[in-house]
Amino acid sequence: MASGSVMLLGFWFSGFVKRVVIIEYIDETWKRNPILPQDPYERAMARFWANFIEQKVTEPTREALVSQGEQQEKKVKELKEAMEVVEGEAKAKLNDKTLFFGGGNGVGYVDFVLGWTCNWMETIEEVGGFKVLDPESQPQFHKWMANFREVPFIKPTLEPKEKLVEFFRMVRQDRLGLVANK
Numbered sequence: 001m002a003s004g005s006v007m008l009l010g011f012w013f014s015g016f017v018k019r020v021v022i023i024e025y026i027d028e029t030w031k032r033n034p035i036l037p038q039d040p041y042e043r044a045m046a047r048f049w050a051n052f053i054e055q056k057v058t059e060p061t062r063e064a065l066v067s068q069g070e071q072q073e074k075k076v077k078e079l080k081e082a083m084e085v086v087e088g089e090a091k092a093k094l095n096d097k098t099l100f101f102g103g104g105n106g107v108g109y110v111d112f113v114l115g116w117t118c119n120w121m122e123t124i125e126e127v128g129g130f131k132v133l134d135p136e137s138q139p140q141f142h143k144w145m146a147n148f149r150e151v152p153f154i155k156p157t158l159e160p161k162e163k164l165v166e167f168f169r170m171v172r173q174d175r176l177g178l179v180a181n182k
Contacts (some may be wrong), residue, residue, distance in 0.1 A: 090140035
């Protein structure tokens, strides 16, 4: 086991492995319950959206958390623009019968890649002192978040907000302290 590795489902993964790699590994290893769509076009679209989320939502969120001033404002602006695009996709794909991006009532690849926002984003906003999520301008996304939080195998894995606040404060303070000491 290498330093910084994490045991997941009986296998060691480096802490640097992106969640999309782990999700695809799970999908390919346990084929009985596919996560990625079987149709090649739908699979390509799911990968497109996963990549979009990683580049335009996940990374700018991390960067906004550990920055301040103009740099943070720039990242928050990027995030808001990206969330407009995600809301547009949610409006196009989700309705009363289709609760998740994976289609129907089944959680899929894009849902897992975006799932961190359900529990972490509001906490990161609080700790970082910025606001991106807005139920009025993102109603479909907020409906998706509420549905995702209630998935029986997701709900028990959601960390209590107090623990997340403590963790993200530590990350922010540590990173801002490193930047200030340079």
